[in-house]
Amino acid sequence: MPLFSVPKEVAVGAAMLGVAFATGMLAGFGTPKSSKSTIGKNSPLLQYILDHSLREHPILKKLRLLTADHPHGKMMVSCDQAQLMANLVKLIKAKKVIEIGVFTGYNTLNMALVLPDNGKVIACDINEDYAKIGKPLWKEAGVDHKIDLRIKPAIQTLDELLASGEAETFDFAFIDADKESYIEYYEKCLRLIKKGGIIAIDNILWGGRVLKPRKDDLAAQTIHQLNEKLLRDARINISILPMGDGVTLAFKL
């Protein structure tokens, strides 16, 4: 009996990667041939990964299960990806982090749980109704004092932080809101984080649509443009992880 059942977003992202393997999109990297060796939807391997890596705080798990039942539950970041971010936040001893796109606050709570008591998550969203779902659990976990929720367009919050002299004071940023603004979010976050800080950018594969972005798909166009830009950006080092719907880690030099 598995400890965790594969959550929706992991399954969606992994299913996409499964398709990528099956269609040879990732050929050249020892492409597995049999379905047993691909990490697809409901894959036993994906279940195995979660069973052997996920250590989820009980209140975080409660919020994940609550969010999974929401009609837009698929927007929640995957639990394995959230755990990676928590590990990075801990590793770099982050004190100040920014989250662009909070939704119900699963990852907000995830990061707040590993920040020191005087740490802060500046949590940006335009929809307070979503955040209201997670807020009681932030409190139950005893970390609500570390979360500064700002309900307004994230660009405005980032500009306010820059205007108030907070450039180069953040350690970590997670970009996961409207994809059309990703390039602006990246540029502003890069100014806000310190050297040695990390920016994690979600959905950089956009369900595979970055391979051939349609002219009328502004989100796919923007993400693809950002992926191209990051490859050549001398201000950072990068890694792309095929986790969930793809996540880029940009390390500020």
Ligand code: SAM
């Ligand atoms: N990071 C969240 C998590 O871990 O569960 C998921 C975020 S969800 C994919 C995207 C969120 O971005 C939504 O809650 C949406 O309201 C928010 N959003 C959309 N446009 C925005 C904007 N211009 N400024 C701030 N937030 C925005």
Ligand code: CA
């Ligand atoms: Ca996302």
